[in-house]
Amino acid sequence: MSASKNRHAVGHNVEKVDAFKLARGEAVYTDDITRPGMLTAKVLRSPHAHARIVKVDVSAAMALEGVADVIWHEDVKAIAHTRAGQSYPEPSPYDTVIMPHKARFIGDRVAVVAADTAAIAEKALKLIEVQYEILPAICDMDEALERTDVLVHEEADPLGIGGGGKSNVAAHIDKQVGDVDAALKTCDLVVERVYHLPRVQASHIEPHISIAWVDEDRRLIVRTSTQVPFHLRRILARILEMSESQIRVIKPRVGGGFGDKQEMVVEDLVSVLALRTGRPVRLEFTRAEELIAARYRHPQRITMTTGVMKDGTMVANRMHVMADTGAYGSHALTVQGNTGQKVMPMYPAPNIHFLVDCVYTNNPISGAFRGYGAPQGCFALESHMDEVARELGMDRLELRLKNHIRLGDTDPLSAKLGEGREGLARVVRSTGLDEAIVQGCEAIGWGQEKKPSAPHLKRGVGMALAMQGSGIAGVDWGAATVKLNDDGSVNLAVGATDIGQGSDTILAQFCAEELGIPTEKVLVLSSDTDLTPFDVGAYASSTTYVSGGAVVKAAIKVREQLAEVLGSTWECKAGEIIFADSKATGPGGKSMTMAEVAMFALYDAKIQPMATASHMSNESPPPFAAQFADVEVDPETGQVEVLKIVSAVDCGTVVHPRLAQGQVEGAVAQALGYALFEEVLLDRSGKVLNPNFLDYKIASALDVPPMVTILVETDEPTGPHGAKAAGEVPIDGPAPAIVNAICDAVGVRNYRIPATPERVWRGIKEATQE
Amino acid sequence: MWELKEYRFAATAQEAGALRRQGPGKGAYIAGGTDMYLQPVDCDFVVDINNAGLSDIARTPAGDLFLGAATTLHNIATNPLVADFAEGMLIQAASHCGNRPVRSTATVGGNLCHALPSADMAPVLLALDATCYIADEESQESVPLADFFVSPRVTVLDDRLLVGLALPAEAATRRCASYKLTRSAEDISLVQVVVALGVENGKIETARIALGAVAPVPMRAVLAEAQLVGQSVADISLDLVADAAAIAAGECEPRDDHRASAEYRRDMVRVLTRRQIMKALHDETTITKDSGGTVA
Amino acid sequence: MKIEMELNGRAVTHEIDPGANLLSVLRGMGQFSVKLGCETGDCGSCTVLLDGEPVNSCVVAAARTHSHKVTTLEGLLGDPLMKELQQELVDKGAVQCGYCSPGILISLYAHFRAGNELTDHHLREALTGNLCRCTGYVKPLEAALTVAQNQQGGPDEQGGAS
C-alpha cells in the first residue's frame, strides 16, 4: 500500500475525524437544535399530475390558531431558476420557480404552511382550498417526445437548454466520433438490444431537513443538510433578490446525500418563510415526501447497437438514451450526458455515436444520484458486451480484454461532450484495470466450475467493467485555508462537503502529510459559507482529487512560510528544513517541535502562518473497476441469491483504505438493490405506489452478500499524492454483473431491472414457451 | 401526528372492554401499536391491553398450547413452550414477521385483528387449527380462526376483544413446512404457504394447507387438503403431490398489485405448496434447500 | 397527559400528547441520539430499549412507557459493553454518515446483553431493523464480530463470517 512510500498520514487507517461524536449520538445534525419561536413548515402537494393552480384560499388555514404563515404562488415572486446545485452558469434549464403556477406532477408544491407545531401545520393543510384547472397529463416518455399539443413547460427556458415552449424535450445530445452508420455496414456482426432502467431513490437515512432564521444582523441563516452550500447560497441570493453577503449557509453533519442533496429541495421554502415571519422555520421531509418529491435516478431506455468483426474487434458502438426527467429538468442534460460519456470510452471503438432524448413528463422529478447517469449506461453496455460475446461465440472476458481502454488511450467522447459545452480530451495516465480484472477473476473463481447448492437451483457468474471520473475537468474547483495554532495544531477550513463519505478525514490526512504532523492535530471545519473558502461541493467524485489538491497546496504554502521564518533564525536556506514527526529539523542538528515552531512564529516572528489555496484540474482521470457476481437462481420461483460480489477498484493512491473499502461496500449494497429489488413504481397517472420503506425496499443486513473488495493502487500523476476518486465507480458494475450471472445460470437475460423474482420467473417461462 | 384525546390502560380483559365501551366518543384497542402507528385508526381514545394479563404463553396438561392475544412476536419466537410444538412452525412464522425491534412490541393478536390478507401469523395458526377466544363483559365466545376473518381489515370481532388463541394438542405432532416468499430478506409476504400433516400409522390422517396473501383473507386450500388425506407417506407419488399443489393454486384468489401479479402469485402457490408438502413429508431428496427469500 | 417513565435510570415526569410516538417525545426531551428516518418502523434510526428490549420508538406509543424503563444511547455512554461496541465501530470504519450508528449500537447492545448467539448470521438478524445506506453493513458486522470474539475470549467458534 501507499504507506510504503514513507507517508505517515496518507495511506493509513487514521481515525475518522468525526466518528466518535457520531457514535456517541451527539447533537450534530441539522435537526439537533431548536431555536426560540421556531415554526414547522409543511407542504400542500398537488393531487393532480398536471393542473393550473387558479386560486388558493388560505383564509381558513390562516385563521387557525398557531398558524404563522401560508404561501402560494401569489405571495412569492416568480424568478426562473434551476434547483440543481451546479457550477454557474448551470447546464440545467431554468424551468423552476419557488411556488409554481401550475402543478406538474402528483406531489408538486401548491402551498406551504408555517405553524407553531407540525400537528397544527398538518391541520392547516386540510383547511386550504385550491381551485385547479385540470390539464391533460403526459406520463409516458414516448408520448412526451411526440406530442407538442400538451407541454409540461410552456415557457421557453431563458438559457435555451430545454425545449420549453416548443416541445417536451428537456435535453438533447447527438455526438459522433467517426461514422457509425457507415462502419456498421462493414462489420461481421451487428447486435442491437434495448435495456430498461428503473426509477430508484437515494434513500439517505437522514431526510431532507433545513432550518432558517434571520439573525440580529438581519442576515438569513440557513442550516441545512446539503452537498452544495456555496451553490445554494448563490441560488438563494438570486431567487430571493438578496446579495450573497446577506446569506449564510451552514452545513452541519449530514446523514447521507448520494446526490439527492446536490439540489435545493427545501431550502428556498424555509428561507422565504423565515424572511416573511421573522421567526425560525424548520422543514423536514417525511419518508413519503422523499420518495415522491425528492429526486430519482433517471429512468431510461437504452438502445445499444454494436458492430464487431469476427475476431471480436469493436468497430462501431451506438448508445441511444431515452430518459424521463419528470416535471423539472435539473441535471437533465448532464446526467444523461454522463450515461454515455463516462461509460462508452471503456471500449474506444473508432466509431462512436451517442444520442440522448431526455423529456419532461408529468412524473415526479429525476436528478442526481451517485453515479450520475453512469450506472444506467454501464448496465446497458456491460449487459450488451455479454450479448455480443454470445452472438459471436466468443468468451465474454476475452471480448472485453480485446477492446477495453488502456494506458495512454484518449477518450474522444469527453472532448465532444464536456459538461454541457465542449469539454477537454481525456488521456488515461494511470490505470489498474488489467490488474483489477486479474485479481477479480481470481477472487470470484472465474472459469472454475461452480455447483449449485441444491439440485433444483442454477448457478452462474457474471462480470462488468466500469470507469468514472474524478471531478469535472476544467469546471470543478475548491479552496482550502490552513492556519497554524500555538500548540502546533492547525485549523483546516474547506468548502468541500463531508456528507458521511469521510472527506474531512481524507483532507486532514493530506494536510497532516504535508506538514509532518499527525492527522489528529488537524481540526477540520467544513462548509460554512461565512467561515470556509469556496468549493463546488460534494459531487462528481471531486472531493479527494480536486479539493484534496487545494489542501495540499495550502499546506505546502504554510510549510514554506514556516521554513522561511526558521531559515532566518537558523541561518539556513528554507529548503534545507524538513518537517516530519511533528518537528522541524534544520542543518547541524537544529530542531524544534511543531509547537515550538508555532510559538516562535506567533510570538517572536509575530506572523500568523496561514494560507489559502485554490485548485482546479483540467483533467478528470478515470478510476476503474472490475466487478464480479456469483449467483444462484431458483428457476421455478425466479428468486436470485447473490452468493458473492467481488469489486476490484483502481482509485489511484488509496488515501484511507478503510474509508475507500467503505465507499465500495456501500456502493455495492446500493447497486444490489438496483439490480434486484429497488424500484419506485408509478401508476399510469403518475402517482407513486410505494412511497415507504415497507414497499420501496433497500438492502438490509440480511440482503447483502459476502463482499470481497480489492483496492488496486495506481499512481495518478495529476492527483494529490497520486489519488483519483472512489465514491462513484463501484456503483456501476454490480447490476450488470449480477444480471450477467443470472443469464449465465439460466440462459435468459433480464433486459429490465430490477430482476425481481417475478421478472426472472416470467423471462424463463416465456423462453421455455418459445 | 395521531390526534388522540385519551390513552387508557386496562389491567384486565374485562376492564379493557369496559374502558372501550365507556366513551365518550369512539375507542379502539391498542397492543403493540406497530400497525396503528402506520395507519392511525380514526378514534377518540385507545385502550392499551399490554398489561391486561393477555401476554402469557401456556401449555395445558393435555398439551394444548395457549397464546395470549398480547403475546409479542419476539416472545413467541424465543419461547421454549412453542419450540417443540409442530416442529417449531410458530417460531418460524414469528421470527420472519417484521424486523427484530418491531417484534419486541408487535403482538400476535394485533397481527390477526388487523386482518390483512398478508398477516404473517395467520397461515401457521390456520394450519394448526387455532381457536380464537373472544370476550366482552357479558359473554365469551370461541371461534375457529378459519371463521375469524371476514374481509380485508374486517374480522368477526366488532368492538370485542380477542383474548387469546388455543392450539389443540393433536396439532403439536403434525409434520410441517412453511415458506414465505418475499422481494427482499425482510418484507411482507408475496405468498405464504404452510403445510401441516397429521400422520398416523404411516398414513396422512389430517392435512392442512394454509395460504397467505393470495386471497382477500388468509385461507385454507381445502380441496387440495382432501387430496392428501388417506395417502400413505411411504408411497405417495410426486404426481399426486403436484396435483394437490395445482388444486391449491386453483383454489386461491390472488390479485394483481404493485408487489406481484395474480398470475405469479398463483403459480407460486403451486410451486411452494408442492415443495412444502414434500418437505413436510421429510423428503429431503427432491427439495433440499430453498434459495433466497426466507424459509419460514 | 402526564407520564412517568424511568429514562436512563432516572424517574422523569413528562407532559405528552396522548397519541404521540415515543420518538418525538424523546427528541423533545433532548435525546438526540434517537433519530427520525422513516416513522414507519423500518429504518431503525430511532431504536431505543423499552424494558431492555430494542424497539423502534416511532411505532411505540409514548404513553405506554408510563411506569416503564426507557434507555437511549445517552444512557449507555458509560457502559463498558457499549464503549467497546462504539470503539470497534469507529476502528473498523463502520461509521460513515453516522445517522444509523446509534440505532445499530442499541440493537447490537441488546443482542449481546440478551446472551444471544454471536455468529455472522445472528448478528445480521439482530440488525434487520436497522437500515444503513452508507456502509453495506460490511464494517458494522466486522466490528460486531470483533466484539463477539473478545466477549467469547477467543476466535469465533460458531461460524464467523459466512
Ligand SMILES: Cc1cc2nc3c(=O)[nH]c(=O)nc-3n(C[C@H](O)[C@H](O)[C@H](O)COP(=O)(O)OP(=O)(O)OC[C@H]3O[C@@H](n4cnc5c(N)ncnc54)[C@H](O)[C@@H]3O)c2cc1C
Ligand atoms: C416495520 C414493520 C414491518 C412489519 N412487517 C410485517 C410482516 O412481515 N408481516 C406481518 O404480518 N406484519 C408486519 N407488520 C405489521 C405488524 O407489525 C403486525 O401486524 C403486528 O403483529 C401487529 O401487532 P400490534 O400489537 O402491533 O398491533 P396494533 O397496532 O396494536 O393493533 C392492530 C389492530 O388490531 C387491533 N387489536 C390489537 N389487539 C387486539 C385484541 N387483542 N383484540 C381486538 N383488537 C385488537 C387494534 O385495535 C388495531 O386495529 C410490520 C409492521 C412494521 C411497522
Ligand code: FES
Ligand atoms: S424512524 Fe423509526 S424506524 Fe425509521
Ligand code: FES
Ligand atoms: S453510516 Fe450512513 S446510514 Fe449508516
